[in-house]
Amino acid sequence: MISYLKGIVAGVQNNGGNRHILTLEVNGIGYDLQVPARLAQQLPNSGGEVQIFTHYQVREEIPLLYGFGSPGERDLFRHLLSVSGIGAAGAIALLDTLELPDLVQAIIGANTQLLIQAPGVGKKTAERICLELKTKLIEWRKSAGFFVATGGPAPGILDEVQMTLLALGYTANEVSHALHVVSEDIGLSKDAYVEDWIKQAIAHLSSEYSQQL
Numbered sequence: 001m002i003s004y005l006k007g008i009v010a011g012v013q014n015n016g017g018n019r020h021i022l023t024l025e026v027n028g029i030g031y032d033l034q035v036p037a038r039l040a041q042q043l044p045n046s047g048g049e050v051q052i053f054t055h056y057q058v059r060e061e062i063p064l065l066y067g068f069g070s071p072g073e074r075d076l077f078r079h080l081l082s083v084s085g086i087g088a089a090g091a092i093a094l095l096d097t098l099e100l101p102d103l104v105q106a107i108i109g110a111n112t113q114l115l116i117q118a119p120g121v122g123k124k125t126a127e128r129i130c131l132e133l134k135t136k137l138i139e140w141r142k143s144a145g146f147f148v149a150t151g152g153p154a155p156g157i158l159d160e161v162q163m164t165l166l167a168l169g170y171t172a173n174e175v176s177h178a179l180h181v182v183s184e185d186i187g188l189s190k191d192a193y194v195e196d197w198i199k200q201a202i203a204h205l206s207s208e209y210s211q212q213l
Helices: 037-042 071-081 088-097 100-108 123-143 155-167 172-186 194-212
Strands: 004-014 020-026 029-035 049-059 062-068
Touching (some): 004 029, 020 049, 029 037, 029 049, 049 071, 062 071, 062 088, 071 100, 088 100, 100 123, 100 172, 155 172
Parallel strands (some): 029 062
Antiparallel strands (some): 004 049, 049 062
16 A cells, blocks of 8 residues: 655646646656645645655546545545545545644534535535544544644534624634634633624634735
């Protein structure tokens, strides 16, 4: 099995939808790997050297290589594939929708509202992911070298806060990050009013947007 490849970026193509193909030259051989859009955007220009962690799969007798920026992403991809009804496209969509720690936290916390933001992932599929992976990921996150953040609104108000922010057009990743910042950096209480969480999150997101202009 190929654990990782280290080589030169020969090119990155978008083959439609969420299919990003990285061509990696290793010792004179070009490997085509399907990678998440998030990784495709972070890759250096052609000629840059990178290390890509891989998953090898044979589907309908066709060998496929999937590439990831870290062992953690690759391993979580494999966990997601073990869930009934989740294929490679769905697993990659989830990895593209949320940062790795936030995705793990959403699964462990049974936060289906965030999971269904991934293209092609419906409520029943999100519930199945949480049911089948929660216990596995609680153990896996320890060996993976990171811990899920505990900050954010109390469970009783979390859904309402997230639904409001998502309805305003923010992405799942932006919402998750904003709530973490409001909890850890600003120190807003878990039991604060829904309106306070929303107000502080929007203030943070607006500030982030202004800095990017």
